[in-house]
Amino acid sequence: MTTPSTPSGTVTLERHIAARPETVFGFFTDREKWVSWMGADGTFSFEPGGSYRTRVTGENVASGRFLTVGPPKRLVFTWGWESGPMPVPPGSSTVEITLEPVPDGTLLRLVHSGLPSPEAGAAHAEGWQHYVGRLAVRAEGGDPGQDVWMQQPAK
Secondary structure (H helix, E strand, O other), rough: OOOOOOOOEEEEEEEEOOOOOHHHHOOOOOOOHHHHHOOOOOEEEOOOOOOEEEEEEEEEEEEEEEEEEEHHHEEEEOEEEEEEOOOHHHHHHHEEEEEEEEEOOOEEEEEEEOOHHHHHHHHHHHHHHHHHHHHHHHHHOOOOOOOOOOOOOOO
């Protein structure tokens, strides 16, 4: 996994996943698969303009709207927190996921832009690194186990 970088309000992360793009894409467009790697519960409408709301950790709820759903290569959605210490309101930032087929799987590239501060960038870089790691294990057919962050209070 490439260490996330956070220039000027943007987090960029790349990760090789030993699974086909169609498999990886499914973990972004199926509720049960999504909550198997990030979150405890949630409601999702996986279509352009569709909304989502998911409890990621503890009482921290993320929400936004899907802007682009382009199977199996691209997904774009807005992102923000309904409550908690991180001042990133719902819909105020954007996450773009691209999935590139490579001979032995998929290169996932995540770009989270529009974050309001270096602190928000650093926190989201850490979060995405944690959750993309869990996604990779799940997409490769493994079990990442219980999310250790689920019981932790908000940072």
